[in-house]
Amino acid sequence: MxxxxxxxxxxxxxxxxxxxxxxxxxxxxxxxxxxxxxxxWIVIGMLTVGVLVPSVIGPLSWNPRIDDPFVWSVLLSQVVSNVPATVLVTPMTYDWRDLLHGVTVGGYGTPVASVANLIALRAVGSHGVLRDYAVLQCSCLVLGTLSHYALS
Structure with missing residues:
Protein backbone atom coordinates (compact mmCIF):
# COMPACT_ATOMS: atom_id res chain seq x y z
CA MET A 1 0.00 0.00 0.00
CA TRP A 41 -11.78 24.21 4.43
CA ILE A 42 -10.78 27.62 5.78
CA VAL A 43 -7.19 26.48 6.32
CA ILE A 44 -7.13 24.71 2.95
CA GLY A 45 -8.46 27.88 1.28
CA MET A 46 -5.88 30.10 2.97
CA LEU A 47 -3.03 27.85 1.92
CA THR A 48 -4.37 27.59 -1.61
CA VAL A 49 -4.72 31.35 -2.03
CA GLY A 50 -1.36 31.95 -0.36
CA VAL A 51 0.40 29.65 -2.80
CA LEU A 52 -1.63 30.62 -5.88
CA VAL A 53 -1.07 34.37 -5.57
CA PRO A 54 2.73 34.13 -5.89
CA SER A 55 2.43 31.60 -8.72
CA VAL A 56 0.12 33.98 -10.61
CA ILE A 57 2.38 36.98 -10.00
CA GLY A 58 5.54 35.10 -11.04
CA PRO A 59 4.82 34.79 -14.79
CA LEU A 60 3.85 38.48 -15.00
CA SER A 61 7.57 39.36 -15.11
CA TRP A 62 6.99 41.57 -12.10
CA ASN A 63 10.22 40.97 -10.30
CA PRO A 64 11.18 43.93 -8.17
CA ARG A 65 14.13 43.75 -5.81
CA ILE A 66 13.50 44.45 -2.16
CA ASP A 67 16.01 46.13 0.11
CA ASP A 68 15.24 44.27 3.31
CA PRO A 69 13.93 40.73 2.76
CA PHE A 70 13.87 40.16 6.53
CA VAL A 71 11.35 42.94 7.13
CA TRP A 72 9.25 42.09 4.07
CA SER A 73 9.07 38.37 4.85
CA VAL A 74 8.14 39.03 8.50
CA LEU A 75 5.41 41.47 7.49
CA LEU A 76 4.03 39.29 4.69
CA SER A 77 4.05 36.25 6.97
CA GLN A 78 1.70 38.04 9.35
CA VAL A 79 -0.88 38.31 6.58
CA VAL A 80 -0.49 35.25 4.32
CA SER A 81 1.56 32.76 6.43
CA ASN A 82 5.26 32.14 6.23
CA VAL A 83 5.20 29.51 3.45
CA PRO A 84 3.45 31.73 0.85
CA ALA A 85 5.59 34.66 2.04
CA THR A 86 8.67 32.59 1.22
CA VAL A 87 7.34 31.78 -2.25
CA LEU A 88 6.54 35.45 -2.86
CA VAL A 89 9.79 36.98 -1.57
CA THR A 90 12.23 34.38 -2.97
CA PRO A 91 12.41 35.80 -6.52
CA MET A 92 12.85 39.32 -5.12
CA THR A 93 16.10 38.75 -3.24
CA TYR A 94 19.48 37.09 -3.31
CA ASP A 95 19.90 37.51 0.45
CA TRP A 96 19.01 34.00 1.53
CA ARG A 97 20.11 34.57 5.13
CA ASP A 98 17.70 37.46 5.68
CA LEU A 99 14.92 35.62 3.87
CA LEU A 100 15.43 32.51 6.01
CA HIS A 101 15.50 34.53 9.22
CA GLY A 102 12.47 36.56 8.11
CA VAL A 103 10.18 33.63 7.36
CA THR A 104 11.31 31.82 10.51
CA VAL A 105 10.64 34.82 12.74
CA GLY A 106 7.59 35.66 10.62
CA GLY A 107 5.99 32.39 11.74
CA TYR A 108 5.41 34.09 15.09
CA GLY A 109 2.82 36.79 15.65
CA THR A 110 -0.68 36.53 14.23
CA PRO A 111 -2.44 33.16 14.06
CA VAL A 112 -2.15 33.34 10.25
CA ALA A 113 1.65 33.77 10.41
CA SER A 114 2.06 30.01 10.52
CA VAL A 115 -0.80 27.81 9.39
CA ALA A 116 0.21 25.35 12.11
CA ASN A 117 -0.71 28.02 14.67
CA LEU A 118 -4.05 28.53 13.00
CA ILE A 119 -4.81 24.81 12.94
CA ALA A 120 -3.88 24.42 16.62
CA LEU A 121 -5.96 27.43 17.67
CA ARG A 122 -8.97 26.18 15.73
CA ALA A 123 -8.59 22.75 17.34
CA VAL A 124 -8.40 24.25 20.85
CA GLY A 125 -11.44 26.44 20.30
CA SER A 126 -12.28 28.81 23.11
CA HIS A 127 -10.49 27.16 26.00
CA GLY A 128 -8.91 30.39 27.30
CA VAL A 129 -5.54 30.03 25.59
CA LEU A 130 -5.73 33.09 23.34
CA ARG A 131 -4.11 35.45 25.86
CA ASP A 132 -1.23 33.03 26.55
CA TYR A 133 -0.87 32.42 22.82
CA ALA A 134 -0.70 36.16 22.08
CA VAL A 135 1.91 36.79 24.79
CA LEU A 136 4.10 33.91 23.66
CA GLN A 137 3.80 34.73 19.96
CA CYS A 138 4.49 38.45 20.38
CA SER A 139 7.43 37.73 22.71
CA CYS A 140 8.95 35.30 20.21
CA LEU A 141 8.38 37.75 17.35
CA VAL A 142 10.18 40.55 19.23
CA LEU A 143 13.00 38.27 20.47
CA GLY A 144 13.45 36.75 17.02
CA THR A 145 13.64 40.19 15.43
CA LEU A 146 16.15 41.40 18.01
CA SER A 147 18.20 38.22 17.56
CA HIS A 148 18.29 38.71 13.81
CA TYR A 149 19.59 42.24 14.10
CA ALA A 150 22.07 41.19 16.82
CA LEU A 151 23.47 38.56 14.46
CA SER A 152 23.66 40.97 11.53
Missing amino acids: TVMIAAAGCLLAHVPVYLWFPAVFGCYAVLRPHAVRQVD
Whole structure:
Protein backbone atom coordinates (compact mmCIF):
# COMPACT_ATOMS: atom_id res chain seq x y z
CA MET A 1 0.00 0.00 0.00
CA THR A 2 2.85 2.39 0.85
CA VAL A 3 4.48 1.75 -2.53
CA MET A 4 1.17 2.43 -4.31
CA ILE A 5 0.69 5.71 -2.41
CA ALA A 6 4.28 6.77 -3.17
CA ALA A 7 3.86 5.87 -6.86
CA ALA A 8 0.57 7.78 -7.06
CA GLY A 9 2.22 10.78 -5.39
CA CYS A 10 5.08 10.75 -7.89
CA LEU A 11 2.64 10.51 -10.79
CA LEU A 12 0.36 13.25 -9.46
CA ALA A 13 3.35 15.56 -8.92
CA HIS A 14 3.69 15.73 -12.72
CA VAL A 15 0.01 16.24 -13.46
CA PRO A 16 -1.59 19.67 -12.89
CA VAL A 17 -3.64 19.77 -9.70
CA TYR A 18 -6.75 21.04 -11.51
CA LEU A 19 -6.84 17.72 -13.42
CA TRP A 20 -6.45 15.25 -10.56
CA PHE A 21 -7.96 17.09 -7.58
CA PRO A 22 -11.60 17.00 -8.80
CA ALA A 23 -11.34 13.25 -9.40
CA VAL A 24 -9.79 12.57 -5.98
CA PHE A 25 -12.26 14.90 -4.25
CA GLY A 26 -15.17 13.25 -6.09
CA CYS A 27 -14.07 9.79 -4.96
CA TYR A 28 -13.85 10.97 -1.35
CA ALA A 29 -17.21 12.72 -1.59
CA VAL A 30 -18.86 9.50 -2.77
CA LEU A 31 -16.92 6.90 -0.76
CA ARG A 32 -16.14 8.85 2.44
CA PRO A 33 -18.53 11.82 2.72
CA HIS A 34 -17.89 12.17 6.46
CA ALA A 35 -14.19 12.73 5.75
CA VAL A 36 -15.02 15.60 3.38
CA ARG A 37 -17.20 17.23 6.03
CA GLN A 38 -14.37 17.08 8.59
CA VAL A 39 -11.83 18.94 6.43
CA ASP A 40 -10.94 22.42 7.68
CA TRP A 41 -11.78 24.21 4.43
CA ILE A 42 -10.78 27.62 5.78
CA VAL A 43 -7.19 26.48 6.32
CA ILE A 44 -7.13 24.71 2.95
CA GLY A 45 -8.46 27.88 1.28
CA MET A 46 -5.88 30.10 2.97
CA LEU A 47 -3.03 27.85 1.92
CA THR A 48 -4.37 27.59 -1.61
CA VAL A 49 -4.72 31.35 -2.03
CA GLY A 50 -1.36 31.95 -0.36
CA VAL A 51 0.40 29.65 -2.80
CA LEU A 52 -1.63 30.62 -5.88
CA VAL A 53 -1.07 34.37 -5.57
CA PRO A 54 2.73 34.13 -5.89
CA SER A 55 2.43 31.60 -8.72
CA VAL A 56 0.12 33.98 -10.61
CA ILE A 57 2.38 36.98 -10.00
CA GLY A 58 5.54 35.10 -11.04
CA PRO A 59 4.82 34.79 -14.79
CA LEU A 60 3.85 38.48 -15.00
CA SER A 61 7.57 39.36 -15.11
CA TRP A 62 6.99 41.57 -12.10
CA ASN A 63 10.22 40.97 -10.30
CA PRO A 64 11.18 43.93 -8.17
CA ARG A 65 14.13 43.75 -5.81
CA ILE A 66 13.50 44.45 -2.16
CA ASP A 67 16.01 46.13 0.11
CA ASP A 68 15.24 44.27 3.31
CA PRO A 69 13.93 40.73 2.76
CA PHE A 70 13.87 40.16 6.53
CA VAL A 71 11.35 42.94 7.13
CA TRP A 72 9.25 42.09 4.07
CA SER A 73 9.07 38.37 4.85
CA VAL A 74 8.14 39.03 8.50
CA LEU A 75 5.41 41.47 7.49
CA LEU A 76 4.03 39.29 4.69
CA SER A 77 4.05 36.25 6.97
CA GLN A 78 1.70 38.04 9.35
CA VAL A 79 -0.88 38.31 6.58
CA VAL A 80 -0.49 35.25 4.32
CA SER A 81 1.56 32.76 6.43
CA ASN A 82 5.26 32.14 6.23
CA VAL A 83 5.20 29.51 3.45
CA PRO A 84 3.45 31.73 0.85
CA ALA A 85 5.59 34.66 2.04
CA THR A 86 8.67 32.59 1.22
CA VAL A 87 7.34 31.78 -2.25
CA LEU A 88 6.54 35.45 -2.86
CA VAL A 89 9.79 36.98 -1.57
CA THR A 90 12.23 34.38 -2.97
CA PRO A 91 12.41 35.80 -6.52
CA MET A 92 12.85 39.32 -5.12
CA THR A 93 16.10 38.75 -3.24
CA TYR A 94 19.48 37.09 -3.31
CA ASP A 95 19.90 37.51 0.45
CA TRP A 96 19.01 34.00 1.53
CA ARG A 97 20.11 34.57 5.13
CA ASP A 98 17.70 37.46 5.68
CA LEU A 99 14.92 35.62 3.87
CA LEU A 100 15.43 32.51 6.01
CA HIS A 101 15.50 34.53 9.22
CA GLY A 102 12.47 36.56 8.11
CA VAL A 103 10.18 33.63 7.36
CA THR A 104 11.31 31.82 10.51
CA VAL A 105 10.64 34.82 12.74
CA GLY A 106 7.59 35.66 10.62
CA GLY A 107 5.99 32.39 11.74
CA TYR A 108 5.41 34.09 15.09
CA GLY A 109 2.82 36.79 15.65
CA THR A 110 -0.68 36.53 14.23
CA PRO A 111 -2.44 33.16 14.06
CA VAL A 112 -2.15 33.34 10.25
CA ALA A 113 1.65 33.77 10.41
CA SER A 114 2.06 30.01 10.52
CA VAL A 115 -0.80 27.81 9.39
CA ALA A 116 0.21 25.35 12.11
CA ASN A 117 -0.71 28.02 14.67
CA LEU A 118 -4.05 28.53 13.00
CA ILE A 119 -4.81 24.81 12.94
CA ALA A 120 -3.88 24.42 16.62
CA LEU A 121 -5.96 27.43 17.67
CA ARG A 122 -8.97 26.18 15.73
CA ALA A 123 -8.59 22.75 17.34
CA VAL A 124 -8.40 24.25 20.85
CA GLY A 125 -11.44 26.44 20.30
CA SER A 126 -12.28 28.81 23.11
CA HIS A 127 -10.49 27.16 26.00
CA GLY A 128 -8.91 30.39 27.30
CA VAL A 129 -5.54 30.03 25.59
CA LEU A 130 -5.73 33.09 23.34
CA ARG A 131 -4.11 35.45 25.86
CA ASP A 132 -1.23 33.03 26.55
CA TYR A 133 -0.87 32.42 22.82
CA ALA A 134 -0.70 36.16 22.08
CA VAL A 135 1.91 36.79 24.79
CA LEU A 136 4.10 33.91 23.66
CA GLN A 137 3.80 34.73 19.96
CA CYS A 138 4.49 38.45 20.38
CA SER A 139 7.43 37.73 22.71
CA CYS A 140 8.95 35.30 20.21
CA LEU A 141 8.38 37.75 17.35
CA VAL A 142 10.18 40.55 19.23
CA LEU A 143 13.00 38.27 20.47
CA GLY A 144 13.45 36.75 17.02
CA THR A 145 13.64 40.19 15.43
CA LEU A 146 16.15 41.40 18.01
CA SER A 147 18.20 38.22 17.56
CA HIS A 148 18.29 38.71 13.81
CA TYR A 149 19.59 42.24 14.10
CA ALA A 150 22.07 41.19 16.82
CA LEU A 151 23.47 38.56 14.46
CA SER A 152 23.66 40.97 11.53
